[in-house]
Amino acid sequence: MAISRARRNRMAELGAHVILLTFAVIALFPVLLILINSLKTKKAIFRKPLELPTSETLDLVGYSTVLQQGNFPLYFWNSLFVTGASLCLILLFGAMAAFALSEYKFRGNRLMGLYMALGIMIPIRLGTVGILRLMVATDLVNTHWALILVYTAQGLPLAIFILSEFMSIVSSDLKSAGRIDGLSEYSIFLRLVLPLIRPAMATVAVFSMIPIWNDLWFPLVLAPAEHTKTLTLGAQVFVGQYSNNWNAILAAMALAVIPVLILYTLFSRQLIRGLTSGAVK
Amino acid sequence: MELEQDLMVSERKKKPLRWHVLVFLAPAVIIYTMIMILPLAETLRFSFFQRDTTTQVISFVGLENYIKLFFDPYWVKPFLNSLWNNCYFFLIHMLVQNPIGVLIAALLSMVHLPGKKFYRTAIFMPTLLSFVVVGFVWKLMLSPLWGVSKGLMKSVGVGSWYLPFLGKEETALTTLSLISVWQFIGIPMMLIYAALLSIPDEVIEAAECDGVTGISQFFKIKLVLILPTIGIISILTFVGNFNAFDLIYTTQGPLAGPNFSTDLLGTILYRTFYGQQLQPGDPNMGAAIATVMFFIILMGVAVYLFFIQRKLTRYEM
């Protein structure tokens, strides 16, 4: 009995591995294909796309072309700074607004909630001309702040939407206890509520980070200058410029992918911990 | 409870203006209003105007753009075509993305599973890629020139099934929907995974005491508990799908070929608003399309909020 149960468990585990491995391979294969082929000669890319580079087919010409033409470390820094700053603002301001909306009853509360949710439904790209005019008027064109402000505005609706869902299930006993202890509303927010909704914050961070990091449109319109160019925009220039220089394109793609991979492996632990640990109880 | 009553009472007593509420709301409301709402409102206002082609004067035309959009066959046909394509695009997402997301998350949440971290990272990876990369790599893999997909299909014995998937009217949209699912599967997977992990142990223990275990436990207990999460995922997918355009634009070009079979609301809007080659951009008509899209999405969200979300019981955890 005990043995057969153990065996059944092992079978289930094996099954799980098979399924997960299949999905993992499907997910990784295209990316690996880019990485592998970015290291090969043009002929080898076409003759044997699935083979690893050998000493004969190894060729780094794509990377040298790309690195000569663009300042990828700078682009990377720009992307990192813009994404990081936007995320901080989205999380902070989003949590504050979500707290106000879910915690206090005031006139127009529901209306305000709906107003903030409008932004989820309409792509901010449609307001490009107005945004550009605003940035010109405030002299923010070709600065990081133009992008950061736009991304913050773009990220806030979803952040507030998700965070207020979570805020509403934070136990109210805790907050009343805090108030009885004489904590100010600010301290209740910062010290009691924020730590409790960490998982939700991580969710919002993931949701908001991806479209910001990968956005092509606003960098193109608001900050196309060399010193503010983001990684995605930098890589896109190469795709256009070397429409059939496969070495250069694959290398540019790889250069766009690798930093994201590194970032993700650095932060994934925090992300998962945030998502799962200390689930609100 | 008590506190709420306190607050209600105090409100009636006309407590002085609560500054902290303002402070909490102000930064978000100001940034959001200035940078999102006002420019968007300006754009929507355009939809009631039109530029005269000879005098170049922009004047108020009332609902003319909308009338054109709904009654001129050269507008309404492409519009309905893209609306239908969009519904199909969404349907494929719901049918493929949610079940697979649940399956992966359920497997990942198994208590003893070595290699969990690897699987999680790998499957989440495509979500981190930009549309430029995703469009490029799939176009490449499916391209007859490189022959990667053909070769792979041959190696598993289905070489004869190979088609130029992106180039056939019958298969292009389905293929793109699946590529989009491939790209975004990480998000539902993560959210469902987190939801599964945050189911209180007591609930599971209680179920086990009642003899509900294994697969039936999953369907009878866990799945019910994560339904609200699946609801949120569905509505986010809906909004995302009805705004989608990047993937189509990078793989199929601005005319969303072949024969407009992959045209979505987003692509038709972008083309109209900004123009394409010899088609001059028409921000006024574009704004009208954007407004209609906005109402379509609003209706979808309303249906969710008022009919579906209410039926999903929320468990305070």
Next chain:
Amino acid sequence: MKHYLSSGIAASLLLGSASFAFAASELTIESWRNDDLSIWQETILPAFMKAHPEVKIRFSPTAPTQYNAALNAKLEGGTAGDLITCRPFDGSLDLYSKGYLKNLQGMATLDNFPDSAKGAWSTDDGSATFCVPMAAVIHGFIYNKDAFAEVGVEPPKTQAEFIAVLDKIKEDGNYIPMAMGTLDQWESAAMGYQNIGPMYWKGEEGRKAVVAGTGKLTDDGWVKPFEVLASWGPYLGDGYEAQSYPDSQTLFTLGRAAIYPSGSWEIAGFNRDSDFELGAFRPPLPAEGDSCYISDHTDIGIGLNAASSNSEAAMKFLEWMGTKEFAELYSNAVPGFFSLSKHEISLTDPLADEFISWRKDCQSTNRSAAQIVSRGTPNLWNEMWVVSANVINGKQTPADAANQLQKGLSAWYEPQMD
């Protein structure tokens, strides 16, 4: 708390804008030719700055698919560059009528160009010219000379010979007869329909008849090229329906395909990427003895942003564009883009020379959808993309395709209304 937060944000906002303030003293050229970035950086602009050391100038290209959208947004927001690369005809006329481009009428530089060239960037009545013409591109077929020698075929002159050549290459089996795909659709319209079409609709004569309303797109001359396109499918590579434009280029430069239907703008890239000898032949005549028409399309010019704060320096550049020096420099740096100026220039690239030699025996014409007839909805040029791809894919008959174009045009274009 509130204080710290808001003042902190305000301070960082100020800091941000101050430290990244934009240097405005430099002229910027907006362009979609990102392929040519290094040519402008290394050859053309240094030559200009040598003659005008007081002017600083920068070439700032955007990917072609985003050029229109990004340029429009930047023009409306007032952040576009001083010099704007102009697409021909209605593509730029629209910018001029919205007041974004300056009227250049009266500038001495324009005297260096024939009226036919200026026509692409003038108002319908010819009263204003808003871009300095830069170059035209010529359609034709580029072929792999080694492959032709191997198979034992000669460049064809007539349609019948063309089909015979394709058959022979197909029979030989070593090469894909033609490198072309229908995924991007515009290949089918530009490199297919507009490439071979002028021979059938008789160039300008046919084009002007449609503009005037005396000719219809369902006339024989407009249906025939579709019939020719319909016969192309079997000669294209496997799965050509999912083959993109860069795929086609690669297929040809890797030496896997024998013929590439396209035009002179490919020359620079092909010279760089291929390791076999290249040749070119013009679109085949419908029948022996027919007169010859080629698509010699005024493709690219440069105009002055009306809002430029540095228009004096920008004018210097536009004046320089009319010189022989520029014409020679540009035509040779970007072989296949032929200067539109009246100057006699010599081309060093043999392939480019071959293309331009066709002007001697053939009459030039512009792409048929470029002027006036693409101003309404449905857009004729977009429709041409779609139906041309459909015809090659076998999804639409030539007659159907022509009908759809005519019906669409007559829906809004008065001279064509019944």
